Amino acid sequence: MSRARRGSAAMRPPIRLFRNLSSKLAAIPMVLVGLGVFVGGTAWTIVHSFTDSRLLPRLRWVGLDQYERLWSTRRWLVSIENLAVYGVVSLVLTMCLGFFLAALLDRKIRYEDTFRTIFLYPFALSFIVTGLVWQWILNPDFGIQSIARGLGFSTFNFDPLYNPDLVIIGLLIAGLWQGTGLIMVIMLAGLRGIDEDIWKATRVDGIPVWKTYIIVIIPMMKPVFVTALVLVTSGIVKLYDLVVAMTSGGPGIASEVPAKYVYDTLFTRQNLGQGFAASTMMLVTVAIILIPWAYMQFREKRQ
Amino acid sequence: MTAAEMNMKLAVTPRGAKPRSPFAPRNIMLYGTLIVFSIYYLLPLYVMIVTSLKDMAEIRVGNVFSPPVDITFQPWVKAWAEACTGINCDGLSRGFWNSVRILIPSLIISVSVAALTGYVLACWRFKGSEVFFGILLLGAFIPYQVLLYPLVIILRELGLFGSLWGLVLVHTIFAMPINVLLFRNYFVAIPEELFKAARVDGAGFWGIFFRIVIPMSLPIFVVSGIIQVTGIWNDFLFGVVYTRPENYPMTVQLNNIVNSVQGVKEYNVNMAATLLTGLVPLTVYFFSGKLFIRGIAAGAVKG
Amino acid sequence: MTQSISIKDLTLNFGAVSVLEDLNLDVAQGEFLVLLGSSGCGKSTLLNCIAGLLDITDGEIHIQGHNVTWEEPSKRGIGMVFQSYALYPQMTVEGNLAFGLKNARVPKDEIAKRIARAAEVLQIEPLLKRKPGALSGGQRQRVAIGRALVRDVDVFLFDEPLSNLDAKLRADLRVEIKRLHQTLKNTMIYVTHDQVEAMTLADRIAIMKGGQIMQLAPPSEIYNRPVNKYVAGFIGSPAMNFMDGQLDGGAQHFDTGRGLDFSVQGYEFAAAPTSGPVWLGLRPEHVQSGKWAEGQPVQMEALVDMVEPMGSDTQVWAKVNGQDLRFRMDGQEAVAIGDRIPIGFDPARLSLFDKSTETRL
Structure with missing residues (x-):
C-alpha cells in the first residue's frame, strides 16, 4: 500500500459534479432515453396533435380540430368500440382462466411442469404467428366449420373471420390462446406466496376448497390481481400485430383497432395531425388505467 | 408484488391439500380439465405441423386436423427459399437472416446498456438518479404509437432511418425499462458490504462492474437475454416502421407471404413459414424452462 | 506519541438529517478502540467515514498523520473486515486475498509472500484454493481478516465482524482477534453492539448514542464510573x-x-x-x-x-x-x-x- 501517491488533492473536497463521474457517464443512455425519447417524444406528439400537420409535421395550430374530426370518423369509433368489447371480454376471460388454471396447477398435481410448459408456450410466439395459425384453423372451408359440417351438422356456421359480427370472437380466441399462460404464471406465483398455514387453518375449520379460494385466497391475492389487470390492459391497448396478421382490420373495417388506426393514418394516409390525436387518445386511455394503480401502489408503500 | 418476490415464490413447492389416490373422482376431474385445456393450447402447434407436411391436393380434400397421408417436406423448402412476398420470391430465408442481423447487435447492445444502467441505479446512485429511473419506468407504459413518429424524426436526424442500426437503436430504447428494472433489482440484492470491500481493495466503478458484479450475475444476464431474444424476434411493428423492405425482419416477411393477395393460397407453405418463424423463440422457450418464467415474472411489472 | 487516527469536528448529514455531529476522536498508535452502541447510534456510520466509504459533510480525518478526508478508501492505509464477510464469491480464497494487491499493482512475488504469511498467521493455508461458498462461517471470517492483513496497513477497521457467527465460534474468534492485536500491534477500531466483546477486547471503549460519543474511556472506568444514566444502563448484564x-x-x-x-x-x-x-x-x-x-x-x-x-x-x-x-x-x-x-x-x-x-x- 503506497502512501506516497497521496497528493494534495486529498485535502480539498472534489467538485460536486465530478464526484461519481463514471457513474454519471454510464447513466447518460438512461437520461437520453428517459428525457429525450419518453418525455420529449410524448410531449412532441401531444403538441403536434393540435396542428394540421399532414405529410410533414408543422406547427400550424388548429386547436381541437383533429380531435373533433377523430371522434366523428366512423373508423375510429368502430376501433374504439372493438377495443372496448375485446378489452372487457378478454380481461374477464384472461383473469378467470388464468386464475383457474393456476389454481388447478396448485393442487399438488403430477406433471405440473409439463402442463405449465404447455399453457405458456404460446406466449413465446409472436402475435403474427398466433394470428396466422388461428386464421388457418378458423378458415371456414377447411377448419372448424368444415369439420363440424363434415360430422353432419350441415347448417353449422362458424366463420368469424368473414363475419363482421363475429370477427371479435375470432380475435379473442387467438388472443386468449396467446396471453392466458402469462397470467396463469403470475397467478401461480401469487398462490405460492400464500402462507401454507392459511390452508391448514381452513382445513381445520372444515371450509371446502372452492369456498376457501373465494373467501380467503382471492382477497389475499388482491395485489397480484391488480398487477395482472394492469398487465392485461396495457397489452390490450397495444393490440395491433394480431389484427394485422389475422384480419387486416376486415371484413371491411369490422375489426379495426386504435393502434392500427394510428399506424395507418401516420404512415399510409400521411395525415400526421390526425394520427397524433389518435395516439394521444391512446395515451389518455393508458393514463386512466394507470393513475389509480400508481396511486394504490404509492399508498401501499407509504403504509 | 416485485419480480424478485415472484421469482422466489415460483421456486416454492406446491400448496394445497394432500394428493389422494390418482383415480379418485376428484382427481379424474382435475386431470380431465387440465387435459382438455392442454388440447386447446396444443392444437395450433399440431395444426401447423400437420398442415406443413401435406401437399395442397391433400389439404383441399381434408380438414385442418387430419394427419398427413403422404408426408412431404416440399412446403418447408418452398417457404424457406421460394415463397413470394409481393416484392421478391426468395422465401423467408432473407427475413431470417435479416432477423439474425437485427437480433445479434440489438441483443448485445440492449443487454449491455441495461446492465450498466441497472448497475448505476443499484450501486452508484447520485442525486436525481432515482428520478430518471422513475421516468424510464413510466416509459414502459407509453403506447408505442405515441412514440412512433418522434423516433422516425430522431432516426432521420441521426441518419439511421431505414437501416438495421436504426432498428437496433429502437429495440435498445424500448428494452431499457424492463431490463434496467431487472438488472437493478438483481444488483440491489448483492450485499452492500461486498462493494465496500471492493472499494477498500482499490476497485473503482468499472473494476467492480467487470470483476465483481458481472461474474456474480450470469443468471440475470441469461434471463434478460431470453426476454430480448423473444421480444426482438417477435417484433413486427418496429420492423415495419423503421426498416426498408430489403431489411424487413422475419415476422414482417412472414405476414407479407401469408397475407399477400397475389396467386393461389398455399396453406401448407404458409404454415411451414409460420412454424419456421416461431421456431427460434420456441427453441429458446423449451430450452430455458424456468429461466423464461423468471423473465416474464420479472416482466410482469412492466406490462 | 503521534495519533494513529485523528477525527476533527466530523459532521455527516443525509439530506436534512444529521447523522454525526461535530464529532472529535483521537486514537493512539496501536490502540484497540471499540465503538459500542445499540443499532442506529452511528457507530458503523462513523467507521464507514473513517474508511472513506461515506463522503462526510464537514470536518477532517487524519490517518497516520495524513489528511485523508477526501482520499479513496484504498489509499487511506486501512484494512477492513465486515459483518457479512463480504468475500468475492467467484474468486478462490487466494484470489480474494490477492484482489486488492493486484489493484494496487503489487509485484507478483510480493503478493505470494504476503498471502503465505497471512495464511500462516490465520491458519488458512489448506483453504487457499477453495471458494468462499465451500467454507464455514468461522473460516470465512478468517479469510476476511486475512484480506485486511495482506494489505500491510497500520489501521484495521472491524464492522461487527463476529455478529454472524454462533456463540461458541464468536468466543473463539474474539480471543484470536485479541491475540492478533497483541502480535501485530496495529491500531484497531472495532464496531460492535455486544458489550462482552467491547469489554474483553478494548483498550478504550467509545459508547455512542444519537451520533455522539457519550463516554470514551477504558472498560473498567466505563463499568465503574459511567458518565450518565444511558451508559450506566447500557453496560452490565x-x-x-x-x-x-x-x-x-x-x-x-x-x-x-x-x-x-x-x-x-x-x-x-x-x-x-x-x-x-x-x-x-x-x-x-x-x-x-x-x-x-x-x-x-x-x-x-x-x-x-x-x-x-x-x-x-x-x-x-x-x-x-x-x-x-x-x-x-x-x-x-x-x-x-x-x-x-x-x-x-x-x-x-x-x-x-x-x-x-x-x-x-
Whole structure:
C-alpha cells in the first residue's frame, strides 16, 4: 500500500459534479432515453396533435380540430368500440382462466411442469404467428366449420373471420390462446406466496376448497390481481400485430383497432395531425388505467 | 408484488391439500380439465405441423386436423427459399437472416446498456438518479404509437432511418425499462458490504462492474437475454416502421407471404413459414424452462 | 506519541438529517478502540467515514498523520473486515486475498509472500484454493481478516465482524482477534453492539448514542464510573437498578419518598455534592445478600418476588420497601419466592445521576 501517491488533492473536497463521474457517464443512455425519447417524444406528439400537420409535421395550430374530426370518423369509433368489447371480454376471460388454471396447477398435481410448459408456450410466439395459425384453423372451408359440417351438422356456421359480427370472437380466441399462460404464471406465483398455514387453518375449520379460494385466497391475492389487470390492459391497448396478421382490420373495417388506426393514418394516409390525436387518445386511455394503480401502489408503500 | 418476490415464490413447492389416490373422482376431474385445456393450447402447434407436411391436393380434400397421408417436406423448402412476398420470391430465408442481423447487435447492445444502467441505479446512485429511473419506468407504459413518429424524426436526424442500426437503436430504447428494472433489482440484492470491500481493495466503478458484479450475475444476464431474444424476434411493428423492405425482419416477411393477395393460397407453405418463424423463440422457450418464467415474472411489472 | 487516527469536528448529514455531529476522536498508535452502541447510534456510520466509504459533510480525518478526508478508501492505509464477510464469491480464497494487491499493482512475488504469511498467521493455508461458498462461517471470517492483513496497513477497521457467527465460534474468534492485536500491534477500531466483546477486547471503549460519543474511556472506568444514566444502563448484564429519589442531608442521604431511604456516605462525587432530585444506580452484582450482607455499610431487607436460577448464580427479583430491585445470589444458596432475606451494599459502588440532565454527580 503506497502512501506516497497521496497528493494534495486529498485535502480539498472534489467538485460536486465530478464526484461519481463514471457513474454519471454510464447513466447518460438512461437520461437520453428517459428525457429525450419518453418525455420529449410524448410531449412532441401531444403538441403536434393540435396542428394540421399532414405529410410533414408543422406547427400550424388548429386547436381541437383533429380531435373533433377523430371522434366523428366512423373508423375510429368502430376501433374504439372493438377495443372496448375485446378489452372487457378478454380481461374477464384472461383473469378467470388464468386464475383457474393456476389454481388447478396448485393442487399438488403430477406433471405440473409439463402442463405449465404447455399453457405458456404460446406466449413465446409472436402475435403474427398466433394470428396466422388461428386464421388457418378458423378458415371456414377447411377448419372448424368444415369439420363440424363434415360430422353432419350441415347448417353449422362458424366463420368469424368473414363475419363482421363475429370477427371479435375470432380475435379473442387467438388472443386468449396467446396471453392466458402469462397470467396463469403470475397467478401461480401469487398462490405460492400464500402462507401454507392459511390452508391448514381452513382445513381445520372444515371450509371446502372452492369456498376457501373465494373467501380467503382471492382477497389475499388482491395485489397480484391488480398487477395482472394492469398487465392485461396495457397489452390490450397495444393490440395491433394480431389484427394485422389475422384480419387486416376486415371484413371491411369490422375489426379495426386504435393502434392500427394510428399506424395507418401516420404512415399510409400521411395525415400526421390526425394520427397524433389518435395516439394521444391512446395515451389518455393508458393514463386512466394507470393513475389509480400508481396511486394504490404509492399508498401501499407509504403504509 | 416485485419480480424478485415472484421469482422466489415460483421456486416454492406446491400448496394445497394432500394428493389422494390418482383415480379418485376428484382427481379424474382435475386431470380431465387440465387435459382438455392442454388440447386447446396444443392444437395450433399440431395444426401447423400437420398442415406443413401435406401437399395442397391433400389439404383441399381434408380438414385442418387430419394427419398427413403422404408426408412431404416440399412446403418447408418452398417457404424457406421460394415463397413470394409481393416484392421478391426468395422465401423467408432473407427475413431470417435479416432477423439474425437485427437480433445479434440489438441483443448485445440492449443487454449491455441495461446492465450498466441497472448497475448505476443499484450501486452508484447520485442525486436525481432515482428520478430518471422513475421516468424510464413510466416509459414502459407509453403506447408505442405515441412514440412512433418522434423516433422516425430522431432516426432521420441521426441518419439511421431505414437501416438495421436504426432498428437496433429502437429495440435498445424500448428494452431499457424492463431490463434496467431487472438488472437493478438483481444488483440491489448483492450485499452492500461486498462493494465496500471492493472499494477498500482499490476497485473503482468499472473494476467492480467487470470483476465483481458481472461474474456474480450470469443468471440475470441469461434471463434478460431470453426476454430480448423473444421480444426482438417477435417484433413486427418496429420492423415495419423503421426498416426498408430489403431489411424487413422475419415476422414482417412472414405476414407479407401469408397475407399477400397475389396467386393461389398455399396453406401448407404458409404454415411451414409460420412454424419456421416461431421456431427460434420456441427453441429458446423449451430450452430455458424456468429461466423464461423468471423473465416474464420479472416482466410482469412492466406490462 | 503521534495519533494513529485523528477525527476533527466530523459532521455527516443525509439530506436534512444529521447523522454525526461535530464529532472529535483521537486514537493512539496501536490502540484497540471499540465503538459500542445499540443499532442506529452511528457507530458503523462513523467507521464507514473513517474508511472513506461515506463522503462526510464537514470536518477532517487524519490517518497516520495524513489528511485523508477526501482520499479513496484504498489509499487511506486501512484494512477492513465486515459483518457479512463480504468475500468475492467467484474468486478462490487466494484470489480474494490477492484482489486488492493486484489493484494496487503489487509485484507478483510480493503478493505470494504476503498471502503465505497471512495464511500462516490465520491458519488458512489448506483453504487457499477453495471458494468462499465451500467454507464455514468461522473460516470465512478468517479469510476476511486475512484480506485486511495482506494489505500491510497500520489501521484495521472491524464492522461487527463476529455478529454472524454462533456463540461458541464468536468466543473463539474474539480471543484470536485479541491475540492478533497483541502480535501485530496495529491500531484497531472495532464496531460492535455486544458489550462482552467491547469489554474483553478494548483498550478504550467509545459508547455512542444519537451520533455522539457519550463516554470514551477504558472498560473498567466505563463499568465503574459511567458518565450518565444511558451508559450506566447500557453496560452490565443484568442491567443496573435505577431508583428515583431525593438527595439531601448535605447530599449524604437518599430517600425515594416511598418508604425507602439510606445513607450514601462513602460515594465519591465527581464535583461538589449537591442536594436535589437524582437517579440512583445500583448494579445487581454489587448487592450482597444473606450472610454476606453483614458488615455492608447499607443494610436492608428484601422480599423475593421471582427467582431465576442460572446454575452458577441465581438472579433474584425482589421488592425493598416498595422499590423493585434485581440482584444476584450465589447459585448454591436456597431461596424461594416470598422469602425475606437481608441484603446490603457499599455506597462507594453506587452511581448517582442528576434527575434532569442524567449526568453523573
